Amino acid sequence: MKYLAIATAAIAFMAGPLSAAESAAERDARMAWWREARFGMFVHWGLYSGLAGDWNGKMVGDSGGLEWIQQRVGADTHTYAAQAFPKFLPKPDFAREWAKLAKRAGCQYVVFTTKHHEGFALHDSKLTDYDAGDLLNRDLVREITDALRAEGLRVGFYHSVIDWHHPQYDFRKAKGLPYPKDGPAVAPTPRDHDRYIHFLHGQVDELISNYGKVDVIWWDYSSTGFQGDEAWRAMELLEKVRAKQPGVILNNRLFRIPEAGFNGMGTDSVTNRMDPKYGDFVTPEQHIPPTGLPGVDWETCMTLNTTWGYNRHDHKWKSDETVIRNLVDIASKGGNYLLNIGPTGDGSIPKETVDTFSAIGKWMAVNAESIRGTTASESGKPAFDGRLTRKGAVHYAHVFKRPADGRLTVPFKTSKATLLAGGQALKVTAGDKQSVIELPTELPDPIATVIRCE
Ligand code: FHN
Numbered sequence: 001m002k003y004l005a006i007a008t009a010a011i012a013f014m015a016g017p018l019s020a021a022e023s024a025a026e027r028d029a030r031m032a033w034w035r036e037a038r039f040g041m042f043v044h045w046g047l048y049s050g051l052a053g054d055w056n057g058k059m060v061g062d063s064g065g066l067e068w069i070q071q072r073v074g075a076d077t078h079t080y081a082a083q084a085f086p087k088f089l090p091k092p093d094f095a096r097e098w099a100k101l102a103k104r105a106g107c108q109y110v111v112f113t114t115k116h117h118e119g120f121a122l123h124d125s126k127l128t129d130y131d132a133g134d135l136l137n138r139d140l141v142r143e144i145t146d147a148l149r150a151e152g153l154r155v156g157f158y159h160s161v162i163d164w165h166h167p168q169y170d171f172r173k174a175k176g177l178p179y180p181k182d183g184p185a186v187a188p189t190p191r192d193h194d195r196y197i198h199f200l201h202g203q204v205d206e207l208i209s210n211y212g213k214v215d216v217i218w219w220d221y222s223s224t225g226f227q228g229d230e231a232w233r234a235m236e237l238l239e240k241v242r243a244k245q246p247g248v249i250l251n252n253r254l255f256r257i258p259e260a261g262f263n264g265m266g267t268d269s270v271t272n273r274m275d276p277k278y279g280d281f282v283t284p285e286q287h288i289p290p291t292g293l294p295g296v297d298w299e300t301c302m303t304l305n306t307t308w309g310y311n312r313h314d315h316k317w318k319s320d321e322t323v324i325r326n327l328v329d330i331a332s333k334g335g336n337y338l339l340n341i342g343p344t345g346d347g348s349i350p351k352e353t354v355d356t357f358s359a360i361g362k363w364m365a366v367n368a369e370s371i372r373g374t375t376a377s378e379s380g381k382p383a384f385d386g387r388l389t390r391k392g393a394v395h396y397a398h399v400f401k402r403p404a405d406g407r408l409t410v411p412f413k414t415s416k417a418t419l420l421a422g423g424q425a426l427k428v429t430a431g432d433k434q435s436v437i438e439l440p441t442e443l444p445d446p447i448a449t450v451i452r453c454e
Pocket residue numbers: 065067068220221267285301308
């Protein structure tokens with residue numbers, strides 16, 4: 001036994017300081033709730049939300065991320081704040097609306113922007129006056145975390161390491177990370193990036209010290225040319241976070257290296273490698289890996305239209321069918337779905353977003369057991385138009401389109417098939433390698449009808 005302990009310790013040490021004290025079993029225990037959850041809400045909300053896609057009274061664009069409006073209009077931070085401050089007016093109960101919608105939709109966790117690239121902090125920070133405490137005399141992070149916990153939801157902090165406000169953030173070093181006013185237009189004032197890193201670590205320390213248990217930290221983002229210790233003193237930051245929040249789950253975006261699940265700058269440039277010393281899960285963005293990312297934890301984050309931050313001109317909303325089938329597809333490959341909302345300047349949720357998250361909730365009210373706590377089906381994509389998920393000995397068939405002959409062939413042996421909607425038992429012809437299930441003439445759910453197979 002002694003030698004096993006020594007070997008385990010040696011393996012842990014080789015994995016790097018972060019996981020030195022954590023065995024594979026302990027990591028599985030820490031990740032368990034997240035793997036079980038499968039579905040979370042992403043929230044992008046900041047000064048950009050009040051601008052709503054407009055600058056100087058004109059539309060900036062109807063597509064793409066308008067949380068980047070400062071960069072798209074090339075405004076320095078003071079010009080930007082002058083237009084944005086008057087339009088960022090959080091109403092009293094905005095956070096309760098978010099939490100109730102997330103709960104209704106069947107989300108288990110909510111990841112919200114504590115600070116986006118604009119640099120404005122939603123918490124009451126002692127390290128800057130560019131924060132909700134100074135602008136509004138409110139601590140919006142406190143309001144949001146309180147509302148989430150009141151609904152029994154897990155709390156995730158999105159935190160931008162990129163900062164377009166801080167005078168020492170050295171965008172000239174930050175190769176591959178755009179900046180609102182770059183190039184000759186910006187006076188070559190010297191910047192001491194180490195002072196920015198000290199500020200970054202200080203604000204993260206405020207967030208992990210003052211708001212109770214933090215379940216997820218969602219860093220954003222690094223480039224292949226500027227990442228890790230050079231950019232953020234990343235390993236030191238992770239050690240500080242783990243020391244204060246030992247149960248926290250971390251994404252991979254303090255880094256942009258293959259060992260942390262990246263093979264380039266594309267939002268789909270992801271690999272199924274995730275060394276625990278760099279974080280816990282890989283983050284494909286606006287993209288569902290065709291065969292998932294076997295062997296690693298991963299989460300697809302996605303917008304409901306084409307923007308993360310609110311843009312009143314963006315009407316390219318995904319259908320209820322698209323997002324529900326995305327949720328099924330991702331779960332069938334063993335991933336999590338982090339679906340975004342972009343509230344307005346007062347915190348209100350756009351009607352289209354409320355309608356879609358409510359539709360997801362209606363579907364989850366009947367079918368959540370086929371998503372939550374499931375794992376990827378080893379059969380991969382089935383022959384029928386749909387997907388498969390699995391929970392131990394139980395398989396779930398998600399039927400998108402009824403086969404013309406009403407006979408559903410599943411690639412496993414089953415002797416008992418039940419419609420989750422209504423509980424009707426279906427006739428099964430069981431075979432060793434595959435079975436045939438007789439479907440009703442009408443499927444109860446045109447988006448995805450789920451059959452439990454035992
Ligand atoms: O630049 C950000 C973007 O605004 C948004 O926050 C997404 C969400 O994953 N992350 C970065 C782009 O990858």
